[in-house]
Amino acid sequence: MAADSIELSIYTFALKEKNVKKGEYFNLNEFYRKNFIFSTDKNPLLVEQDELYNRFKIEIIKDFKNKFRLNKEGTKGISSDDIKSYSNSNVIDGIIIGGNRGLNHKIYKINDNSNSTGELSNDEIMALPHYFKIWTPPNSQVGILMIQNYSNSGITTLLIDFLKDFYTRYNTSFSETRFVPNEIKESFINRSVVKKVSFIKSKLGKEARQAFNYAFTDEEGIKIKIEISGFSKETPVKNFIDDFYKNEKLIGIDLEDLEITNDEDVKTTLYYEDDKGKKAHAKIESKFKITPTISLPEELLINGNIDYEKVKEFSDSILEKVKVEIGYKTE
Numbered sequence: 001m002a003a004d005s006i007e008l009s010i011y012t013f014a015l016k017e018k019n020v021k022k023g024e025y026f027n028l029n030e031f032y033r034k035n036f037i038f039s040t041d042k043n044p045l046l047v048e049q050d051e052l053y054n055r056f057k058i059e060i061i062k063d064f065k066n067k068f069r070l071n072k073e074g075t076k077g078i079s080s081d082d083i084k085s086y087s088n089s090n091v092i093d094g095i096i097i098g099g100n101r102g103l104n105h106k107i108y109k110i111n112d113n114s115n116s117t118g119e120l121s122n123d124e125i126m127a128l129p130h131y132f133k134i135w136t137p138p139n140s141q142v143g144i145l146m147i148q149n150y151s152n153s154g155i156t157t158l159l160i161d162f163l164k165d166f167y168t169r170y171n172t173s174f175s176e177t178r179f180v181p182n183e184i185k186e187s188f189i190n191r192s193v194v195k196k197v198s199f200i201k202s203k204l205g206k207e208a209r210q211a212f213n214y215a216f217t218d219e220e221g222i223k224i225k226i227e228i229s230g231f232s233k234e235t236p237v238k239n240f241i242d243d244f245y246k247n248e249k250l251i252g253i254d255l256e257d258l259e260i261t262n263d264e265d266v267k268t269t270l271y272y273e274d275d276k277g278k279k280a281h282a283k284i285e286s287k288f289k290i291t292p293t294i295s296l297p298e299e300l301l302i303n304g305n306i307d308y309e310k311v312k313e314f315s316d317s318i319l320e321k322v323k324v325e326i327g328y329k330t331e
Contacts, residue, residue, distance in 0.1 A: 006306065008294040008315065009156050011145040011176040012326060018171045026172070029138030032056060035170045049138065050087035057085045057092055063166055068098070068125055071158055075101050077125045078158045093133040093315075095308060098155040099126045130155050131311040135319055137328065144322055145176060146315050148296065148306060180291045181321050188280075188292040192237040192272045195279070196229035199251060199266045201258060208259050224258055226266075237272050241288050250284065294318075 015026040026034075032052040036059075037044045061083055063069075068077030078098030085092045102120030109117060120126060131148040145163075147156050160176060167174040201224040209216040216222055244250070250263045260266055268284040274292075282290040300310045 005151045005298070006296040006300060007149050007151060007154075008296055008318070009147045009149065009154075010179045010181075010294065010318070010322065011147075011160075012179050013143050013145055013174060013176040014141055015143070015167060016173045016175065018168075018173055025141045027139070027141055028136040028143055031170075031172065032136075032138075035172075048087070050085070053085035053087045053092060057083045060092075060166060063162075068127075069158070069162055070101065071161070076155070076158055077101055077127075078130075078155050078162065079127075089135075089316075090137045091133060091135050091319075093131070093312060095306075096130045096132055096155060096159060097127040098130060098158060099128050099153055101125050128153065129305055130159075131306055131308065131315070132159060133312070133315050133319070137330075139330070140328060142326055142328070144179075144319060144326075146319070148311060148315075178291050179322065179326075180294060181318065181325060183321065184294055185290055185292065188274055189237050189241075189290065191276075192274045192280075193233060194231045194235045194237055194240045195271045195273055196227055196231070197271070197284075198228070198269045199226040199260075200224070200269070201260055201266050204259060208257065211257060237270070241270075244284070245288075 015028065015031050016024065017026060029049070032049070033044070033047075036052045036055040037047055038055075041047050061081055064079045064081070066079075066081070068079045070077045076099065078096050080094060080096045083092065083094035102122055102124040104122060105120040106116045107118040107120060108115070128150060130150075131146075133144075133146040135144040135146075137143070145160075147154075147159055149156060160174075164174045204212075204216075204222060204224060206217060206220075209219060209222065250268055251260060251266070255261075263285070269281050270284050270288075271279070271281045273279045278293060278295070280290070280292050282288065296311070296314065300306055300314060302310075
């Protein structure tokens with residue numbers, strides 16, 4: 001773990017009742033009241049939000065059934081019995097343990113490759129603790145999901161797939177969109193330099209393929225990739241992007257023979273690297289949109305593992321910024 005850094009992924013999400021008109025999304029409080037008011041409740045109107053959150057939390061924990069939930073390939077798993085609810089802040093959070101499944105891996109000491117100290121069988125999992133937070137304000141159709149991962153391992157796909165399956169049980173779809181606060185985007189851009197730019201043409205007509213080279217005539221699936229590299233180590237992304245959009249078109253030279261006449265004819269990607277050596281890439285379209293990795297400070301770790309209270313406090317501060325950016329207002 002010493003060489004592993006910790007990261008945070010943020011998603012906005014919406015819940016939509018299945019089999020209803022497109023565009024009709026749940027008010028998040030409506031979802032709780034629709035699905036977690038029980039027939040045993042004497043007066044549904046008196047069931048408080050804290051109790052609804054608690055019931056939701058209990059159902060998630062029950063869904064794990066004291067076991068690990070595996071991905072479709074059966075190579076990774078997650079589980080939890082440590083989930084908390086905070087109705088006063090509309091938050092459910094906790095620790096998900098998860099990681100790779102053992103495939104009869106041999107275990108060795110770093111300084112001894114001759115004597116195995118054990119074996120990780122295929123019914124065991126190498127699990128690390130991961131923090132997650134779900135914010136579902138009652139007067140909004142947009143919620144926030146935060147998932148903490150490690151640079152060399154993560155549970156994002158597993159947890160999102162779990163949530164989608166979980167909500168499906170309530171005839172509800174869960175749709176998420178990656179989100180990075182502007183402050184973090186701007187910081188990353190200001191600290192990054194350009195490595196290369198690529199342009200990919202994914203379809204080429206038969207005549208163009210034949211004109212390019214006769215051997216390509218019948219190859220309907222070929223793609224053309226133009227890559228520009230060799231940039232100065234001091235080419236900042238911020239200045240580069242400003243200059244990049246000065247052209248009337250992203251590709252200013254004539255490539256009509258390759259059926260490239262408009263920006264939409266190619267997929268344009270910028271590859272860049274920050275001052276800590278972290279590499280990333282982003283599509284370049286009418287606007288430059290990036291979703292860089294959100295790195296978390298090492299101070300949130302204790303003995304190589306995340307500290308719940310510290311990560312909670314840190315993510316709470318980020319959540320407040322996200323609320324502002326998505327235009328959330330308390331009533």
